[in-house]
Amino acid sequence: MLLLxxxxxxxxxxxxxxxxxxxxxxxxxxxxLLDGQFEMVITVSKLEHVSATLTDTGSNEEYVLHLVPxxxxxxxxxxxxxxxxxxxxxxxxxxxxxxxxxEQAQAVIQYIRSKYGDELEFLxxxxxxxxxxxRADNAKWYxxxxxxxxxxxxxxxxxxxxxxxxxxxxxxxxxxxxxxRYFRAxxxxxxxxxxxxxxxxLSLEELYxxxxxxxALAAKK
Numbered sequence: 001m002l003l004l005x006x007x008x009x010x011x012x013x014x015x016x017x018x019x020x021x022x023x024x025x026x027x028x029x030x031x032x033l034l035d036g037q038f039e040m041v042i043t044v045s046k047l048e049h050v051s052a053t054l055t056d057t058g059s060n061e062e063y064v065l066h067l068v069p070x071x072x073x074x075x076x077x078x079x080x081x082x083x084x085x086x087x088x089x090x091x092x093x094x095x096x097x098x099x100x101x102x103e104q105a106q107a108v109i110q111y112i113r114s115k116y117g118d119e120l121e122f123l124x125x126x127x128x129x130x131x132x133x134x135r136a137d138n139a140k141w142y143x144x145x146x147x148x149x150x151x152x153x154x155x156x157x158x159x160x161x162x163x164x165x166x167x168x169x170x171x172x173x174x175x176x177x178x179x180x181r182y183f184r185a186x187x188x189x190x191x192x193x194x195x196x197x198x199x200x201x202l203s204l205e206e207l208y209x210x211x212x213x214x215x216a217l218a219a220k221k
Contacts, residue, residue: 004091007128015044018094029090033082033097040086048098052087054079060151097122097145099129104198104207105162111208116215120145135218136192138191142213142218146186153183154197155187162198164207166214 025046054063065071066080120131129147150157155162176182180187181201185193
C-alpha cells in the first residue's frame with residue numbers, strides 16, 4: 001500500500017496542517033483504528049521515505065497480518081481497509097506529484113496553478129506518468145504533461161523527457177512543426193495539438209504564450 005507514495009513528494013506545510021508533528025528531520029502522525037484497538041503511526045522522513053506501523057493497543061505488540069498477502073478473514077480485511085484508507089487520505093492531502101522534475105516542467109506547473117488555478121489530473125492508473133489540465137468552466141483539456149522517451153516524438157534519442165501537449169490552430173500547427181522544438185502531437189489529434197519538449201529548446205516566455213493560446217482555444221465549443 002505504500003506504493004501510493006511512489007512518484008510523490010511530501011509538502012511540509014500540508015503535513016503539519018494534517019496533524020503531523022515535526023521531530024528532527026522526520027514527521028510523525030498517529031491515529032487509532034477499529035475503535036481504538038490499534039494505534040497507527042506514520043513517519044515521513046526527510047528523504048521522502050514513508051513508513052507505517054500498527055500496534056495492538058491491548059498487547060502493545062506490532063500487528064502485521066494486514067501486510068501478508070495470503071492472510072484473509074473479516075477482521076484482517078477490516079484492518080487492511082482502515083489502514084489503506086488512512087494512507088490514501090494522507091497521500092491525497094499531504095503529497096503532490098513528483099514525476100515531472102525538469103525546471104521547465106516545474107515552471108509550467110506553477111504558471112498554470114498561479115494564473116488559472118488548475119492542477120494536474122492523473123486520469124490513468126496504467127499510465128501514471130501522463131497527466132492533463134482542463135478548464136474549470138467546461139472541463140475541456142487544454143494541456144497534457146507526459147514523461148516519455150524522446151524517440152516517441154521521432155527523435156533519435158531514447159532519453160526521457162517531460163513533454164507538453166498543447167492545443168493550436170491547424171495553421172499554427174503546420175507552421176510551427178520543425179521536429180526540433182515543435183513536434184507532431186504525441187497521442188493527440190495531430191491537426192489540433194502540438195508536442196513540445198521541456199528541455200530548454202523553447203523559452204519560458206514562449207511556453208507561457210502557447211499555454212495561454214491553448215487555454216483560449218479550449219473555451220470554444
